[in-house]
Amino acid sequence: MTTSVGYPSGSSHSTGLIDVDSLFCGKLFKDKTEMRSQMRMYAVKHSFEFHTFKSDNKRYVLKCIDEKCSWRLRATKAKASDSFVVRKYISQHSCDSALRNVSHRQASARTLAGLVSNHFAGGKLPLRPKQLMEIFRNDHGVGVSYSKAWRAQEHASELARGIPADSYEVLPSWFHMIEKKNPGTITYIKADSDNKFRYGFLAFGASIRGFKLMRKVISIDGAHLKSKYKGTLLAASAQDGNFQLYPIAFAVVDSENDASWDCFLRCLKTIIPDEENLVFVSDRASSIATALSVNYVHAHHGICTFHLQKNLETRFRASASLLPIVHDASRAYTQYDFDYLFTQISNGDPDLGEYLWQADIRKWSRAYSPSNRYNIMTYNCAESINSRLKET
Numbered sequence: 001m002t003t004s005v006g007y008p009s010g011s012s013h014s015t016g017l018i019d020v021d022s023l024f025c026g027k028l029f030k031d032k033t034e035m036r037s038q039m040r041m042y043a044v045k046h047s048f049e050f051h052t053f054k055s056d057n058k059r060y061v062l063k064c065i066d067e068k069c070s071w072r073l074r075a076t077k078a079k080a081s082d083s084f085v086v087r088k089y090i091s092q093h094s095c096d097s098a099l100r101n102v103s104h105r106q107a108s109a110r111t112l113a114g115l116v117s118n119h120f121a122g123g124k125l126p127l128r129p130k131q132l133m134e135i136f137r138n139d140h141g142v143g144v145s146y147s148k149a150w151r152a153q154e155h156a157s158e159l160a161r162g163i164p165a166d167s168y169e170v171l172p173s174w175f176h177m178i179e180k181k182n183p184g185t186i187t188y189i190k191a192d193s194d195n196k197f198r199y200g201f202l203a204f205g206a207s208i209r210g211f212k213l214m215r216k217v218i219s220i221d222g223a224h225l226k227s228k229y230k231g232t233l234l235a236a237s238a239q240d241g242n243f244q245l246y247p248i249a250f251a252v253v254d255s256e257n258d259a260s261w262d263c264f265l266r267c268l269k270t271i272i273p274d275e276e277n278l279v280f281v282s283d284r285a286s287s288i289a290t291a292l293s294v295n296y297v298h299a300h301h302g303i304c305t306f307h308l309q310k311n312l313e314t315r316f317r318a319s320a321s322l323l324p325i326v327h328d329a330s331r332a333y334t335q336y337d338f339d340y341l342f343t344q345i346s347n348g349d350p351d352l353g354e355y356l357w358q359a360d361i362r363k364w365s366r367a368y369s370p371s372n373r374y375n376i377m378t379y380n381c382a383e384s385i386n387s388r389l390k391e392t
C-alpha cells in the first residue's frame, strides 16, 4: 500500500540465489548483468571475494582474490542470444578461509539486498538496518556499515515490492481486480491531461455495507506519505458499537487542498448519502470546510475538540486555568450544564469566550451539536488509522 494503493505482489526481478550445487559447467544465465549480480551474491554468501579477471560483452572470467588459490570461473556468451554459459569452473578453494576479509568487495548494497529480499516479500514489515547488519554478520560473515545496510534495505524493498513508478502503473488493473473480487467495492482513478496519476479512491464493498450498522459519525483526516512520490493519504473512518475503528474509504492525493478534498467527498457521497443525522469530524482546515459545504449540505460538520484545545493552549496561555472548563463544556451532555460552564469561561476571560463563540458552539460542543456525535468529539480514529497505515 503506498498505501492503500499497494505495490504489486510478484515482480519481474529474479531473486533465486545460486548455491554450490547449482553452479556448474554448462550453467546458463539470462545475460551478463544477471550473471554478475548472481555471482556477487554467491561470493558474499560463501564468504570469499573474487577478482574480475576479464569482463566484456563476450567473456566473463573470475578468479579468487588470493592469487595462489585454485578457484576460478570462465563464462562466455552463447551464440545468437544474450545468455552467458559457464565453460570452465574450479569450485575448490585452496586459499585460507580464515584470512578472508570481513569487509567484502562484492558486498555492495545492491548485492546484499539480493540476499535478504525474501525478508521483504509478501507485505512483511521491512527489516530495519540494524537487523540487516545482524543478518549479514551472522548468516554471511560480512561486516556492513549502518549506511550500507540502510541502502541495502532500500534496494531489498524495491526487489520485493517493485518500484513506486511500476506500482502506480499497475494501479488501474489492481483496482479492477479488487472490484471484481470484492463485490460492491468502489474505486476511482483520476489522471491529468498527460495521463499521469492524480487521485485514487478506494472503498471496500464490505466497509460500505457495514457502515449501515455504525453510528453516523465520520472522522476524516489526511496524512503525508513518505514514498518517492510523496502525496497525501486521505481516510474516512467511523467507530463501531464496541468503540473499535471502522475504516470506510481511502484516497491518495497530491496534498490536502480544495480540489483533493472535493474529489474525496464527491466519491464518498456515492456510498454515503448526505443526510441531516450524519456528522463529520475533522480539523479546522478551510479546504475540508469548503468541500463539505459543497458536497454534504445537510450533514453536520463538527470540529475535533482535541485540536481546538491545542490551539487554545498556545493562543490563551494567560487563561490556562480555564481550559479544563472548556474541555468539560465541550463534553457536557445537556445545554443547561454547558451554559453554566460557558458562563464561567466568559466571565474569566471574555476574549476566550468570544473566540469559542466564533468557533461555533454547534461544532465543538456535544450539547449543542445538531446531530448526535455520541462519544466522538475528536477525529482520533482517522488519525489512528492513518498512522497505522503509514508504515506499510
Ligand SMILES: [Zn+2]
Pocket: 048, 064, 065, 066, 069, 070, 071, 093, 094, 095
Ligand atoms: Zn580462494
